Amino acid sequence: MNRQRSKQSQFKIVLLGESAVGKSSVVQRFVKNSFDEYRESTIGAAFLTQSIHLSKNDILSSGDNDNSITTDTIDDDGITVKFEIWDTAGQERYRSLASMYYRNANAAIIVYDITQLESLDKAKYWIKELQRQANKDTIIILTGNKLDLNDERKISIDDVNEFTSIYNLLNFEVSAKTGENVNQLFKDIAIKLVIKNLKSNNNLNTTNKHSNTINLNQNTNNTTNDQNCAC
Amino acid sequence: MSDRRPSIVERRPSSALSSRRPSIIPQLEGIEKPNTPNLPENMNVDVLICGTGLINSILAAALSWQGTSVLHIDSNPYYGDDSATLTIEQIKNWFIGSKFNKTGFKNYKNIHLYINDNDFNIVSKDYGIDLSPKILFPRSSLLDLLIKSRVYHYLEFQSLSNFHTFENNNLGKLNANKEDIFTSNEIDLNSKRKLMKFLKFISSPVIELPDNLPKDISIQNFLKKNFKLDDKLINEIIFTLGLINNPKIQLIDALNKIKRYILSFNIYGNFPTLYSKFGGPGEISQGFCRSAAVAGTIYKLNTKLKSYDFENKTAILNDGSNIKINERIISSLNQSINKPENCKFYEISRIIAIVDKSCNEWFQDGESSSIIIFPPNSLNSQNEYPVQCLIMGSETGCCPKGRSIWYLHTIAPTINDIAINDLNSALLKLEENYIRESTFNFNEFNDDDLNYYNNNKPILTESGSMKLSKSLLDFKFKFSNERINYLMKLSFTQLTNIDQLNPENINGYNKEILKTDNNIIIVNMPSSELSYDGIVEEAKKIYKEIVGDDSDFFNVDFEDEEEEIEISNELDAEIKAEVEEIINVDNNQTTQSNQQSEEFEMELES
Numbered sequence: 005m006n007r008q009r010s011k012q013s014q015f016k017i018v019l020l021g022e023s024a025v026g027k028s029s030v031v032q033r034f035v036k037n038s039f040d041e042y043r044e045s046t047i048g049a050a051f052l053t054q055s056i057h058l059s060k061n062d063i064l065s066s067g068d069n070d071n072s073i074t075t076d077t078i079d080d081d082g083i084t085v086k087f088e089i090w091d092t093a094g095q096e097r098y099r100s101l102a103s104m105y106y107r108n109a110n111a112a113i114i115v116y117d118i119t120q121l122e123s124l125d126k127a128k129y130w131i132k133e134l135q136r137q138a139n140k141d142t143i144i145i146l147t148g149n150k151l152d153l154n155d156e157r158k159i160s161i162d163d164v165n166e167f168t169s170i171y172n173l174l175n176f177e178v179s180a181k182t183g184e185n186v187n188q189l190f191k192d193i194a195i196k197l198v199i200k201n202l203k204s205n206n207n208l209n210t211t212n213k214h215s216n217t218i219n220l221n222q223n224t225n226n227t228t229n230d231q232n233c234a235c
Numbered sequence: 236m237s238d239r240r241p242s243i244v245e246r247r248p249s250s251a252l253s254s255r256r257p258s259i260i261p262q263l264e265g266i267e268k269p270n271t272p273n274l275p276e277n278m279n280v281d282v283l284i285c286g287t288g289l290i291n292s293i294l295a296a297a298l299s300w301q302g303t304s305v306l307h308i309d310s311n312p313y314y315g316d317d318s319a320t321l322t323i324e325q326i327k328n329w330f331i332g333s334k335f336n337k338t339g340f341k342n343y344k345n346i347h348l349y350i351n352d353n354d355f356n357i358v359s360k361d362y363g364i365d366l367s368p369k370i371l372f373p374r375s376s377l378l379d380l381l382i383k384s385r386v387y388h389y390l391e392f393q394s395l396s397n398f399h400t401f402e403n404n405n406l407g408k409l410n411a412n413k414e415d416i417f418t419s420n421e422i423d424l425n426s427k428r429k430l431m432k433f434l435k436f437i438s439s440p441v442i443e444l445p446d447n448l449p450k451d452i453s454i455q456n457f458l459k460k461n462f463k464l465d466d467k468l469i470n471e472i473i474f475t476l477g478l479i480n481n482p483k484i485q486l487i488d489a490l491n492k493i494k495r496y497i498l499s500f501n502i503y504g505n506f507p508t509l510y511s512k513f514g515g516p517g518e519i520s521q522g523f524c525r526s527a528a529v530a531g532t533i534y535k536l537n538t539k540l541k542s543y544d545f546e547n548k549t550a551i552l553n554d555g556s557n558i559k560i561n562e563r564i565i566s567s568l569n570q571s572i573n574k575p576e577n578c579k580f581y582e583i584s585r586i587i588a589i590v591d592k593s594c595n596e597w598f599q600d601g602e603s604s605s606i607i608i609f610p611p612n613s614l615n616s617q618n619e620y621p622v623q624c625l626i627m628g629s630e631t632g633c634c635p636k637g638r639s640i641w642y643l644h645t646i647a648p649t650i651n652d653i654a655i656n657d658l659n660s661a662l663l664k665l666e667e668n669y670i671r672e673s674t675f676n677f678n679e680f681n682d683d684d685l686n687y688y689n690n691n692k693p694i695l696t697e698s699g700s701m702k703l704s705k706s707l708l709d710f711k712f713k714f715s716n717e718r719i720n721y722l723m724k725l726s727f728t729q730l731t732n733i734d735q736l737n738p739e740n741i742n743g744y745n746k747e748i749l750k751t752d753n754n755i756i757i758v759n760m761p762s763s764e765l766s767y768d769g770i771v772e773e774a775k776k777i778y779k780e781i782v783g784d785d786s787d788f789f790n791v792d793f794e795d796e797e798e799e800i801e802i803s804n805e806l807d808a809e810i811k812a813e814v815e816e817i818i819n820v821d822n823n824q825t826t827q828s829n830q831q832s833e834e835f836e837m838e839l840e841s
């Protein structure tokens with residue numbers, strides 16, 4: 005049970021933000037590299053996984069590396085990061101998000117729409133909420149979407165910069181439609197999380213979160229468990 | 236209702252060009268305190284579910300995946316209702332709410348709460364306290380449902396191997412896996428034989444009772460007469476492995492309970508049970524609610540039913556909204572506006588304690604929880620009923636390092652303080668035993684401290700004997716000083732409408748459907764059953780009442796099925812190979828030990 009998956013780290017990422025800012029679209033771009041012009045409001049895609057590979061150089065040359073991570077710390081073939089991505093399922097609409105959603109999230113991507121002024125206010129509300137409820141280690145990334153609609157922009161990056169520097173958050177601008185910056189967003193998150201873990205553990209078995217977790221879909225005799233208990 | 240509703244997939248607009256559902260989030264009033272938006276006017280749903288306890292949550296998910304439109308509310312600001320997992324702050328609010336709430340049905344009584352916030356700087360959200368904790372048998376209908384519904388994606392499970400029995404002032408551990416019995420030094424060969432004979436009997440696909448059995452023979456007598464087991468083993472088998480609450484249980488029911496433990500080994504590994512990390516039923520409820528939301532259920536916490544006009548099918552909620560109910564309302568009892576007809580109540584008394592000790596001594600290596608059972612008559616209080624305890628350590632995600640949560644419960648009656656005396660007496664024994672075991676630290680010994688000579692007997696080396704004498708000194712010293720401090724202690728009696736002594740309810744649920752006079756379906760309250768047995772059956776029973784048939788209960792063709800498999804296939808081939816290797820090793824190990832035990836059985840027969 006105690007087997008660690010070496011050279012692989014698994015992280016949980018959650019998305020938050022007002023309806024229609026493009027949360028699901030950003031995930032869809034990252035996971036499937038596609039985009040729907042007429043996407044239904046999410047009742048829920050709910051749960052997706054995607055892996056990303058980081059080369060040794062990606063990590064060493066990152067601005068987050070304060071030289072405490074050296075070339076010996078990392079394997080030559082780099083590190084594979086697996087993301088477990090949780091999209092909102094509509095429970096947030098009436099302020100009924102379950103604690104399970106935030107809990108243990110390694111990163112939270114808070115999305116606003118650069119053409120919708122009030123979507124930024126909503127984003128700020130979610131940041132407050134996360135700071136109150138979630139683990140203090142959760143990395144928060146404020147992300148402006150719909151960069152392709154730059155002509156209709158209502159929110160300037162300077163305003164956002166000012167806000168994020170006060171709260172010490174990351175910020176990004178992306179377009180799920182054109183794909184601009186989307187992979188970079190996830191890659192940066194991956195690098196940040198890997199470096200953070202390397203610093204705290206100094207080994208590659210980053211999350212011990214899964215160390216003694218049993219995978220219910222993988223029973224030892226590989227038979228389906230469909231016979232119910234006789235009692 | 237005979238017609239099947241279209242499934243969620245069928246109901247989804249086929250044309251991608253259909254106009255987007257408008258955002259229902261109104262303008263923000265300010266970041267500090269945005270208002271909760273109101274439910275849409277003239278809202279119309281098939282089913283309204285009140286209370287987000289486990290059964291209600293499974294129902295919400297099952298119904299909405301089947302195509303029923305569901306509004307799911309809870310009067311609390313959190314999910315889980317009677318089976319919630321709460322932080323310390325929430326426990327305080329729950330305490331005030333349950334003690335002083337004068338409206339609604341009171342399903343808790345004798346509530347006492349002690350919190351030591353002065354000595355311990357308690358960070359409320361570091362704790363996840365279950366109002367009715369449960370453990371999961373790998374061979375059970377809930378586990379099957381978790382996989383089928385894919386709700387297991389949202390959860391993490393860990394193994395729980397250690398089942399201790401309190402006997403003669405000591406905690407003993409019975410190894411009921413064939414392989415373990417073999418290697419155990421605690422059981423003599425003769426008992427091993429008898430035990431193996433019993434295990435063989437109980438693991439056969441159909442339990443066949445001997446013909447000449449006296450009518451109404453008790454499980455105790457059956458084990459004594461037919462297998463010549465001694466009293467100690469009998470207690471361990473019935474109360475610890477069987478997790479049986481009722482000493483007067485009928486023979487066949489008892490055998491089935493014991494069987495579920497035995498059959499659960501080697502499904503996921505060499506352990507009999509699992510628990511969900513970060514909290515039990517409260518966590519699993521949240522998982523099903525999320526699944527329900529994915530299928531379209533609308534959620535609104537902090538909201539309760541105020542009145543229901545059955546004739547006109549309209550419900551009024553405390554937020555002022557007016558909901559048209561096409562079919563039914565389902566409610567937990569404590570969130571219902573009135574009581575069902577002819578409903579009797581039974582008691583479960585509980586103590587939940589958070590202590591300043593890790594309790595690692597009670598856990599198997601690599602694990603963080605254990606079960607401790609006090610069989611009938613093992614306590615100073617001369618307990619008629621067993622006291623069941625679940626110990627949760629910090630790796631379960633339910634408390635910080637160096638602390639643990641102790642859950643104790645019994646179905647002993649509350650008259651003359653019988654139940655609370657039993658619980659307190661068990662708590663005292665836990666304290667005493669913990670201190671005795673923890674101060675004598677065997678873990679400090681390592682290979683250097685021991686020498687093995689050709690007869691394989693370990694002999695202490697010099698460093699070893701020094702450690703031993705130091706340990707003994709510490710032991711004497713610590714014994715007088717060491718004590719267990721309580722950060723929190725909560726005791727209460729919870730009511731259930733399931734008669735836990737009635738053989739018909741042996742699986743933790745009953746067959747009737749409870750209804751109020753205005754036709755609201757009332758879900759059974761949690762029973763004392765420590766496993767999740769009966770939960771799915773209860774949900775199916777109500778599902779059937781509403782849909783007319785339970786054949787399509789969670790019969791879902793998940794849209795994204797292939798995609799997800801594809802993605803996981805992309806995962807490093809290397810890792811896959813690694814996992815396969817591990818599985819192979821496991822399989823080999825199991826076959827090996829099976830062989831071993833078969834050999835033993837043959838020896839028995841010859």
Ligand SMILES: Nc1nc2c(ncn2[C@@H]2O[C@H](COP(=O)(O)OP(=O)(O)OP(=O)(O)O)[C@@H](O)[C@H]2O)c(=O)[nH]1
Pocket residue numbers: 021022023024025026027028029030040041042043044045046047092149150151152153178179180181182255
């Ligand atoms: N022009 C443009 N449109 C986008 C972009 N991203 C998303 N959209 C569109 O914005 C709408 C909303 O996108 P979704 O991804 O469904 O938004 P969401 O945040 O998941 O919304 P909810 O699920 O309701 O919370 C859709 O019509 C998308 O096609 C983008 O980068 N540029």
Ligand SMILES: [Mg+2]
Pocket residue numbers: 027028029045046091
């Ligand atoms: Mg969405």
